[in-house]
Amino acid sequence: MKNWVGEDFLKQILAAKKPAHAYLFFGSENSQKEEKAKQFATSLLCLEKNGCGVCLSCKKIKSGNHPDFRVIHPDGEKIKISQIRNLKAEARYGPLEGDWKIFIIADSQSFTEEAGQSLLKILEEPEGEIIFILTAPNPSSILPTLASRCQWVPIQPSVQEHDSEKNSAWQTLLREMPEDFLKFAGNSFEIFEKASLLEDYQENREAIFKFLLSFFRDLMVIKSGWEDGILLEKFQRIEKEMADKLTFYDIQKKIDAAEEALNYLNHSGNFRLVIENLLYKIKT
Numbered sequence: 001m002k003n004w005v006g007e008d009f010l011k012q013i014l015a016a017k018k019p020a021h022a023y024l025f026f027g028s029e030n031s032q033k034e035e036k037a038k039q040f041a042t043s044l045l046c047l048e049k050n051g052c053g054v055c056l057s058c059k060k061i062k063s064g065n066h067p068d069f070r071v072i073h074p075d076g077e078k079i080k081i082s083q084i085r086n087l088k089a090e091a092r093y094g095p096l097e098g099d100w101k102i103f104i105i106a107d108s109q110s111f112t113e114e115a116g117q118s119l120l121k122i123l124e125e126p127e128g129e130i131i132f133i134l135t136a137p138n139p140s141s142i143l144p145t146l147a148s149r150c151q152w153v154p155i156q157p158s159v160q161e162h163d164s165e166k167n168s169a170w171q172t173l174l175r176e177m178p179e180d181f182l183k184f185a186g187n188s189f190e191i192f193e194k195a196s197l198l199e200d201y202q203e204n205r206e207a208i209f210k211f212l213l214s215f216f217r218d219l220m221v222i223k224s225g226w227e228d229g230i231l232l233e234k235f236q237r238i239e240k241e242m243a244d245k246l247t248f249y250d251i252q253k254k255i256d257a258a259e260e261a262l263n264y265l266n267h268s269g270n271f272r273l274v275i276e277n278l279l280y281k282i283k284t
């Protein structure tokens with residue numbers, strides 16, 4: 001099963017050896033976006049061009065000793081200007097061993113304004129063979145000027161396939177839910193009706209919210225032009241139809257609402273209230 005979006009696309013980049021100067025890998029906390037960024041960088045620098053894991057370059061990256069590969073994390077709460085200055089000083093030399101010099105800037109939502117402006121300059125006039133890979137929860141969570149300079153790569157979290165042997169009521173419910181959403185106007189009566197129905201599936205609440213989250217993320221994936229990378233292939237037609245009708249912003253709101261709902265449940269929120277709140281927020 002595919003567990004991260006953009007895999008095919010990134011393979012094409014590796015085959016063509018023409019990466020962009022800046023990428024934004026975005027996804028929720030458990031999407032392992034930093035790990036994926038590292039895999040991508042490893043493949044670009046790998047002597048076999050596939051992230052073999054055993055060549056000298058792969059080994060150096062693994063042990064943190066590759067001169068052309070750096071990962072930058074926030075210093076405390078923030079990514080600071082001094083960090084970007086150091087990065088720029090290092091970037092000036094270009095790659096020392098590989099074809100590229102690659103900087104991963106993790107948690108790019110934590111840029112100070114000043115540091116962001118400083119990075120922007122180098123993104124606007126990229127020097128030589130330098131590649132930046134920013135990671136963040138969403139494109140909207142980083143400075144817009146930075147986001148617009150990057151190629152966006154949505155990263156889906158790995159999810160377990162729902163148990164397909166059992167054909168229980170709540171799974172039927174999940175199967176029908178997407179079709180249902182197409183017609184969902186979100187008036188108070190509908191919300192009440194749906195919330196009452198879902199309330200009966202209290203014990204499967206986590207699966208239901210996770211399903212919704214995957215569904216909404218797929219919409220974002222389709223909207224970003226990565227159709228190959230969706231998770232819920234069974235719902236591709238419906239997802240496409242919905243994605244066409246929605247803006248990035250609409251979809252982002254739905255993703256936020258589903259993430260928030262999951263989060264509330266983890267803090268043992270009242271299921272009924274969480275559902276009503278979610279339904280209210282995802283109406284279009």
Ligand SMILES: [Zn+2]
Nearest residue numbers: 046052055058
């Ligand atoms: Zn290798």
